[in-house]
Amino acid sequence: MNFNEIAQARQSCRKYDTQRIIEKEKLDAVLETARLAPSACNSQPYHLTVCRGETVKRIARAKNACCEGINDFVADADALIVISEQPVVVAPVMVERMEGQNFRDIDIGILAAYITAEATAQGLGSCIVGLFDDLEIRRICGLDTPVRLLITLGYEREGNTHREKRRKALSELTDQKECD
């Protein structure tokens, strides 16, 4: 798959096949691609906690941990990647220049894009989950820094249809400036 094919094929998966387990090689491939994500000053200010089995169930079951009624599908995912913050450590010369900039959020967004793209390339469904209770997830996962995103992973349930993408038209999204 080239990248455009991956982008076309990737969609948020909210229906997982609870009978299928993700093979180790596939999960490793997703994590290895995550490792290669770029970040501001290469600071990689995040940590990935990979939850499986009972931990996923505990997170899904905990009252409102995953925004009940919206993210109930988390319970059916075979794996849940919990992305938490790590300090932004950069060379002293960059500290002042980066002041007031929140590159960590951008870095975590890019990381999520890498993870979901590789999941698609591996034939896996995924969904980025931003609505959750940070403190509850931290408690269950034993983390002491804020949780910023969750990503569900698993095989899509058979018959899950490929939805047409609803996106802005290129003419609305972009414009072009001619160079003089």
Ligand SMILES: Cc1cc2nc3c(=O)[nH]c(=O)nc-3n(C[C@H](O)[C@H](O)[C@H](O)COP(=O)(O)O)c2cc1C
């Ligand atoms: C930062 C972020 C947070 C999101 N949070 C949720 C969420 O909590 N629950 C959910 O079902 N989808 C969530 N999504 C998925 C978006 O709804 C989805 O990407 C968007 O509607 C486009 O659809 P597609 O992913 O199928 O192309 C989130 C996506 C992003 C990028």
